[in-house]
Amino acid sequence: MANERTLSIIKPDGVEKGIIGKVISRLESSGLKPVGIRMARLSRAEAEGFYAVHRERPFFDDLVKFMTSGPVVLMVLEGDGAIARNREVMGATDPKKAAEGTIRKDFATDIEKNTVHGSDSLENAKVEIAYFFPETAITSYAWKASS
Numbered sequence: 001m002a003n004e005r006t007l008s009i010i011k012p013d014g015v016e017k018g019i020i021g022k023v024i025s026r027l028e029s030s031g032l033k034p035v036g037i038r039m040a041r042l043s044r045a046e047a048e049g050f051y052a053v054h055r056e057r058p059f060f061d062d063l064v065k066f067m068t069s070g071p072v073v074l075m076v077l078e079g080d081g082a083i084a085r086n087r088e089v090m091g092a093t094d095p096k097k098a099a100e101g102t103i104r105k106d107f108a109t110d111i112e113k114n115t116v117h118g119s120d121s122l123e124n125a126k127v128e129i130a131y132f133f134p135e136t137a138i139t140s141y142a143w144k145a146s147s
């Protein structure tokens, strides 16, 4: 499987519940390596821009309000098939439909307060990573190849 990068966000409900460590632990246990991490309090403009593809959806305003309601953890994750792997560990968008043992099944409140975000395609991952992380803020694991 190809080495990929994906964008992960621990949403305000995850930060408020005090489960940053638990979420990162599950991601790491699945083989994903954080290569960029920072906390942020998103502005309205940042959240609107990030979720621009959902602008016409009925839940857009509530989504932006929620994503700006408290701090988030922004992460770039790297690994084999990172995009699909992250989505598997997160579980379905709606926690009611999420599989046993997934982050959303175990920690999410509802479809809005669903604890984590993950890129859904290689194309979107590139756009989403660049939205929050300049390339210079992403650590490389290239040292592994030469050790």
Ligand code: CMP
Binding pocket: 054, 059, 063, 093, 111, 112, 113, 114, 116, 117, 118
């Ligand atoms: P996320 O993966 O961050 O991408 C868009 C978000 O919109 C999604 O997770 C949900 O948290 C949120 N959302 C709220 N209501 C809905 C809905 N009815 N359908 C899909 N996504 C929703």
